[in-house]
Amino acid sequence: MLKTTPFHARTAPLVQGQAWRRWAGHAVASAYELVHDREYAAIRNSAALLDVSPLYKYLISGRDAVRLLDRMVTRDITKCRVGQVFYTSWCDRHGKVIDDGTVSRLGEGRWRLTSAEPNLRWLSLNGAGMDVQIEEVSARLGALALQGPLSRAILQQVSPADFSALKYFRLTETTIRGEPVTISRTGYTGDLGYEIWVDAERAVPVWDALIEAGTPYGITPAGIWALDMARIEAGLIMLDVDYHSSHHALIEAQKSSPLELGLDWTVPQEKGPYTGRAVLRAERARGPAWRLVGLAVDWVSLEALYAKAGLPPQLPTAAWRVSTPVYRNGEQIGYASSGCWSPLLKQYLALAHLRAPHFTPGSEVRLEVTVEHQRLQAAATVTKLPFFDPERKKS
């Protein structure tokens, strides 16, 4: 059996089509309704409530906690203030990404790391000889993402904290209807949104409070299918889809550096020693060989391919995750690792890994599309990520 999340008692009765999927050994809803359109729309128009409890979570405390984290991840953790959250990647000593996630400074010497994969061993190895306690709290802590333009208004109904004062990537310890929670202004949708961290035993009352207060605002439980579309629009990468952990890659070609994944901004120019620094410095100097970029597929070109088959364009209703070749001048120059039709931008989008020098924004490339069992190519333009970046995300 798969594990269930602390919100299972509430989420399970809502999953109309029994569309479950596996996430880090847990059963989570792919979609609650039979079609996930409304769930996606809630992320961009009202507020979606997502159960993200399967994330791995570690509590790191002690005098050397900051030393451990700073040595392990690429971001300069010494600059992270109490109440601040950093998104970061972390690498092996060859500068290849192991995982990515958030580092939250909960208190003076108290930190929380979230990750897509288990990292207890890596943390322990890096913390050897340090005055640091590492505790996995994945099962003890439920996590909800409340994402969308009305998320702030909903939280304001149930919590005494001042959410207009809570800046992007900051957190606050507060309550929801009396239940102690940590709320961070973070998420995986690129929209205005919050993540709520709560003790597993207190998870259900928090869900109930949000649903009750959120209903007049159109709060909608949303599953992974909706989330997957939103995160592609936001240009956010996913482990095991858009890249592979260097700890699990079987060959060198399966590994990626943060620079290749377009995470340059998480690799500071000036920072004390950390794992992978020397390699990343050299790589930055000579320029990465690959880069993850956005692809916007040219509609006219796509339509023509379908028209030739006597069909109107057929678009996937959910995001896809199948490696798809990208060509330029008849030569394969990379591959797209995920993509979707964006109902918001009215564009067919993909995240693609392209070889130098083809990743310059504006480059014209061709993405393989299968039309009636035939492999064809549609024109696409290399686009800077994110595709969608609303002002409300940070305002």
Added chain:
Amino acid sequence: MLERRPLVGGAAVTEEIFPGFKFSVFSYVVSLLRPEIIRDLELPRHGLQILPLESTVVPLDNGDYLGSWADPDQTRRELARHSPRDAEAATLFGRLMHHMAMAVRPILSMVPPDPASLAPSDLRGMLKFAGHFRSLGAERFHALYKLMTMSSADYLDEWFEFDPLKATKSASGIIGTFLGPRSPGTAYVLLHHYMGEIDGAFRAWGFQKGGTGAISETIARAAKAHGAEIRTGAAVERVLVRNGRATGVVLEGGEEIHAPVVVSGLDPRRTFLELVEPSQLPGDVVEGIRRFKFRGSSGR
């Protein structure tokens, strides 16, 4: 094909040792049956059907257990119950073993060259070996070198903390040897657990439908399809030798069977010292066979 016993297979037989119950009496699980043998003999056509070995369980002294399943999440959770660190290490250990298996696999079916010989075929063989090892790169070669020389206990100590896990993994490091888990060289035997191949799925272990003996029967059917004649209850007494060449065999009871080539499936000592008159062989071969050490180490 001549077989002394009433059924073919040697140690890979399934017999009804209690009325109504069939047992794979010696060889009990399959993983190292080389895929090229399966392909060349078209074994699936002749009845090869491997059923997956889905799970294993190790009972512990305290009434608890250590289980392992085909599902990685389930297995990880079970191991994490005993040691969260080991649960993560197991994945990385598995990947290293994959790399090591990939490094060793091409060598398994190579005829080892004689390093002291200057014959072109041996020199070519040595070159091929050198090229292969160079292709591994320093890091993997180092890992392979450790794996080839360390004891399984030392090797596992580098990775894991939960003793029952190390013990069960060690057990696969001493199978088929007369060694203990602390004997040097046993780490390499560990690797064999990761090298089993079934249906091309690397590392999987399984059971033949009908017991291991059914694999022998499958091979027998493949042989018959190629025109072989199989006689059971036909013990070979000695090999006929004329002018320094084997020309056939004599069965118990005196029947003579002539053949241009005689292939023996018996161990070399019985083949060369009992079935063949040692005086028919070069003295150093006889001496070499006498010195050749092999002992059985598994029993059921």
